[in-house]
Amino acid sequence: MKRHSITLRSAAALILSATVAISLTACSPGASGGDSARTTDSTQTVTFRLWDDVAASAYEDSFAEFTEQNPSIKVDVEVVPWANYWDRLPLDISSGDMADVYLVNSSNFAQYADNGDLLNVSAELGTDHDEWQQSVVDIYTRDGSLWGVPQLWDSIGLFYNKDMVEKAGVDVNDLTWAPEAGDGDTLLAAAQALTVDSAGNNAASADFDSSNIDVYGFNAQADLQAIYRPFLAQAGAQFQDDDNQFAFASDAGVAAFTYLVDMVNTYHVAPSAADTNTNADITRDMFVQGKLALYQSGPYNLKTIAESASNINWGLAPLVSGPEGRISTVHGVSAVGNAATKNKEATVKVLEWLGSEEGQLPLAEEGVSFPAVVSAQDAFVKYWADRDVDVSVFIDAAEGTTAAPPVGTAVNAGFNAASPLLADLFLGKTDIAKGLAAAQAAGNAAME
Structure with missing residues (x-):
């Protein structure tokens, strides 16, 4: 997530993000993310957009396993730099060139949820999923529905x-x-x-x-x-x-x-x-x-x-x-689904994977960030403990009194x-x- 904007980046904000899949495609500001959910004779391609490559190898490993289990679906990742990400987002949504799945932070999702640009996660995924970090769920819940699949969280x-x-x-x-x-x-x-x-x-x-x-x-x-x-x-x-x-x-x-x-x-x-x-x-x-x-x-x-x-x-x-x-x-990053996707079934499958323990374990096992799937978080703690780094201060901070990130349309x-x-x-x-x-x-x- 990237910081110094309203984000998780923070370096923050979120700050943290993620990339890539079976093929890593770096997009310049002028590149198009069109052809969402492209289909060949045997393979459907779902596009996934984010703003940083800090977690590139972790997402690459995650999506490789996803395609192993779902041979008919390939995930292409578009990396749009933070400096261009939020300027391109509304333009690409308007033009129909937006990725099928993309990362958002707390300050940039509400307007798209209200405008009908996002898939309703509550409706599409239901409640039969692994437990997610509640603080991130709360951030992306609006008008009684969840609009993003929690990916990462951080505290200070x-x-x-x-x-x-x-x-x-x-x-x-x-x-x-x-x-x-x-x-x-x-x-x-x-x-x-x-x-x-x-x-x-x-x-x-x-x-x-x-x-x-x-x-x-x-x-x-x-x-x-x-x-x-x-x-x-x-x-x-x-x-x-x-x-x-x-x-x-x-x-x-x-x-x-x-x-x-x-x-x-x-x-x-x-x-x-x-x-x-x-x-x-x-x-x-x-x-x-x-x-x-x-x-x-x-x-x-x-x-x-x-x-x-x-x-x-x-x-x-x-x-x-x-x-x-x-x-x-305490902040979190979520993956949202494009309501205008040309292949909703495959897109929902990718969202389900991104919200699973198996899908998020690479983020934890490679020490990228605290995954939002609760059962995957011990792997992140272990990664750092094996390197003599005690990350419990972040857990304690998230469990104590916290301040919400910026919110609103x-x-x-x-x-x-x-x-x-x-x-x-x-x-x-x-x-x-x-x-x-x-x-x-x-x-x-x-x-x-």
């Missing part, structure tokens, strides 16, 4: 550099923030102890040189899924109200954003927004390079970190807590209008209260 935890934490004497299991770093706050002091300049002075030292920082303490940045959505919830602020209108410009919202922005611009314990606003993954890269001590993120970054952080000793801890406790964002348009203004706040040049109010107003206007 804290990646940390064990050597740096030990040297600084930081307890990563007891990190809490409080407005203005007041009573009970332990996060700022920890981030100061972990932030070190080129001369070896930490950010709490009078000799600290904020213009020459070698290691930063924490990734305070404009990351919806991993950073400011949890901080808003932990402050007691709403992101959206009961009518799906943005409502983050409250006193509690100001407190959350002020804390994060101060980490960047007042205390210099987080990288500059001039860098993180243009490359949201730069903090992940800094972490694996040993230039960031604490990196709050989700399991969508596990494989990248595990494969890239060969020179650091890292571990996982619970995400930081706040005034209202330890509240994580027009929320993607709203977030696209609000997010640049929210990102600008991290530059430290805008009054937080006025900036939040402007972002909220812009977002709500775009959703009208």
